[in-house]
Amino acid sequence: MTGRLILLRHGQSEWNLSNQFTGWVDVDLTEKGEAEALNAGRRMAEASLRFDVVYTSVLTRAIRTMWLALTEMEQPWVNVIRHWRLNERHYGALQGLDKAQMAEKHGNEQVHIWRRSYDVTPPAMSENDEGHPKHDPRYSNLDPRVLPATESLKLTLDRVLPFWHDHIAPSLLRGDNVLVAAHGNSLRALVKYLDDVPDDEITSLNIPTGIPLSYSLDDTLNVIESTYLGEADEA
Numbered sequence: 001m002t003g004r005l006i007l008l009r010h011g012q013s014e015w016n017l018s019n020q021f022t023g024w025v026d027v028d029l030t031e032k033g034e035a036e037a038l039n040a041g042r043r044m045a046e047a048s049l050r051f052d053v054v055y056t057s058v059l060t061r062a063i064r065t066m067w068l069a070l071t072e073m074e075q076p077w078v079n080v081i082r083h084w085r086l087n088e089r090h091y092g093a094l095q096g097l098d099k100a101q102m103a104e105k106h107g108n109e110q111v112h113i114w115r116r117s118y119d120v121t122p123p124a125m126s127e128n129d130e131g132h133p134k135h136d137p138r139y140s141n142l143d144p145r146v147l148p149a150t151e152s153l154k155l156t157l158d159r160v161l162p163f164w165h166d167h168i169a170p171s172l173l174r175g176d177n178v179l180v181a182a183h184g185n186s187l188r189a190l191v192k193y194l195d196d197v198p199d200d201e202i203t204s205l206n207i208p209t210g211i212p213l214s215y216s217l218d219d220t221l222n223v224i225e226s227t228y229l230g231e232a233d234e235a
Helices: 014-018 031-046 058-071 099-106 109-118 153-173 184-195
Strands: 006-010 053-056 081-083 178-181 211-219 225-228
Touching: 006 058, 006 184, 031 058, 053 058, 053 109, 053 153, 058 178, 099 109, 153 178, 178 184, 184 211, 184 225
Parallel strands: 006 178, 053 081, 053 178
Antiparallel strands: 006 211, 211 225
């Protein structure tokens, strides 16, 4: 039988709280974010979930969410694979900037397009910017040409899909129960793919922080059912 898939967006981060564009910047969880991660672990434990493998990004907020949830489930021994392809969408030159200030400067409509459109990229980050991923040691073994300076959700999906096909899908087809602990946009990209969400509808889809999203899949990985674990109105 195909394994069960759980998607978990990290808990509230420091820049979620301060309303800054985060992207690939490596910020930590807030106390609320830590509590959300622990609560996610409790919900998954209550659903009697046992994982065979966990996939996460190389960003602290997703990694810590994963560890807190697994610890709460008393499953810290599960095999964990971290990969840059599960990172958040890269927001280019907007990273670190205040969203409200950008709305005042460029207008709400333009900022909304940068944030939520499917195929429009924000202004690119300069390769000379210290924040460019080519200057980050965690990506030093990668060809610099694969490292983004900006991304749309479409480009994020293009980045995530090879990891789905090469790693996550084979795990599920082996019957493994899989947890993917990642980010709002990398998970939106996966949801778009799994649920075949139209381009014009994905813009309104939001993945809540710290609430596990459970997928039951058939033997060709088509979706049978998906549901949030917990209170429906909260999700």
